[in-house]
Amino acid sequence: MHRIAPDDRCLTIVIAAFNEAEALPALQPRIAKALSLAEAEGLEARVLYVDDGSRDATWDILRGFAANDPRVALLRLSRNFGKEAALTAGLDRVERGAAFILDADGQDPPELLPQFVEKWREGFDDVHGTRVEREGEGWLKRATAHGFYRLIGSLSKTPVPRDTGDFRLLSPRALAALRQLRERHRFMKGLFGWVGFNQVAIPYQREARVAGRSKFNFWALWNFALEGITSFSTAPLRMATYIGIATALVAFGYGSWIILKALLWGDPVAGWPTMMSVILFLGGVQLVALGLIGEYLGRLYEESKQRPLYFVDSWRPASGVSSGQV
Numbered sequence: 402m403h404r405i406a407p408d409d410r411c412l413t414i415v416i417a418a419f420n421e422a423e424a425l426p427a428l429q430p431r432i433a434k435a436l437s438l439a440e441a442e443g444l445e446a447r448v449l450y451v452d453d454g455s456r457d458a459t460w461d462i463l464r465g466f467a468a469n470d471p472r473v474a475l476l477r478l479s480r481n482f483g484k485e486a487a488l489t490a491g492l493d494r495v496e497r498g499a500a501f502i503l504d505a506d507g508q509d510p511p512e513l514l515p516q517f518v519e520k521w522r523e524g525f526d527d528v529h530g531t532r533v534e535r536e537g538e539g540w541l542k543r544a545t546a547h548g549f550y551r552l553i554g555s556l557s558k559t560p561v562p563r564d565t566g567d568f569r570l571l572s573p574r575a576l577a578a579l580r581q582l583r584e585r586h587r588f589m590k591g592l593f594g595w596v597g598f599n600q601v602a603i604p605y606q607r608e609a610r611v612a613g614r615s616k617f618n619f620w621a622l623w624n625f626a627l628e629g630i631t632s633f634s635t636a637p638l639r640m641a642t643y644i645g646i647a648t649a650l651v652a653f654g655y656g657s658w659i660i661l662k663a664l665l666w667g668d669p670v671a672g673w674p675t676m677m678s679v680i681l682f683l684g685g686v687q688l689v690a691l692g693l694i695g696e697y698l699g700r701l702y703e704e705s706k707q708r709p710l711y712f713v714d715s716w717r718p719a720s721g722v723s724s725g726q727v
């Protein structure tokens with residue numbers, strides 16, 4: 402008789418939630434349905450909610466879910482560590498089987514689970530949802546997101562699929578590989594790609610948030626973009642070098658011209674404007690280059706501290722399973 406390995410029989414939905422008290426009650430029934438769909442396919446299905454240090458009623462609501470459904474596991478972090486760390490914490494607790502990651506705000510439809518599982522069954526390790534449309538998000542967010550994916554795509558050496566967030570299913574081996582990457586500056590979209598294995602995209606419509614507000618304002622997104630670029634590319638450093646070389650060449654040419662001019666026609670004291678503009682320009686270029694080096698140095702500093710990625714305040718495995726298993 403053909404026996405399915407235990408790793409291929411389990412699936413855990415991992416959801417990071419930060420102040421999602423308004424959105425969660427609408428999400429849980431959809432999750433419960435998705436779990437039932439997975440069970441119908443012969444999977445042992447669980448959901449793991451990670452409360453990323455929420456300050457509203459999120460944790461109480463989650464505890465209510467767990468009391469009503471033995472398939473619900475809960476993890477609460479000691480404070481708000483950010484989505485990337487919260488997801489890492491969740492994935493760390495998935496000891497068996499695949500993980501299916503989605504947002505707590507209903508923007509990633511759990512109804513698509515069977516499609517993702519089907520691709521996993523076909524042998525894919527990283528099945529990611531690619532947005533064909535983003536509803537409920539302004540043109541500015543869409544345009545900057547669009548630009549960002551193209552920029553990072555051209556800068557990074559490892560592929561970062563376009564218009565793809567964290568909505569994805571990871572096979573057990575992709576998950577095991579991802580867990581070995583313990584860097585502190587975690588640009589998850591890049592890490593997923595870096596791990597490799599068989600990847601496939603599933604196009605989907607990104608719906609509007611069911612309730613509550615986005616946790617990422619423009620400043621947060623700008624920092625996120627910087628994080629992504631500096632974690633996955635040293636191209637800006639090289640660019641600084643090229644700008645430096647180009648400036649030096651121009652300065653050399655201009656210097657030669659001044660010397661020649663002085664030799665031919667003498668040196669009446671003039672040229673304050675040129676001197677000022679050259680000094681200002683060079684100063685600016687130097688400061689930019691220094692700042693860039695600082696960005697990378699700062700990240701190196703953070704990594705060198707080797708701090709844990711998160712701390713756990715509370716952990717409740719799903720009651721449907723034994724021995725601390727999700």
Ligand code: UDP
Pocket residue numbers: 416417418419420421453481482483484485487503504505506508614615616617
């Ligand atoms: N999130 C989190 N920790 C944070 C910020 C956000 O766990 O510090 C979660 C949030 O609860 C949601 C997901 O990350 O499940 C995506 O957040 P959001 O919907 O605000 O981002 P957007 O969809 O607007 O990019």
Ligand code: MG
Pocket residue numbers: 504506508610615
């Ligand atoms: Mg959202």
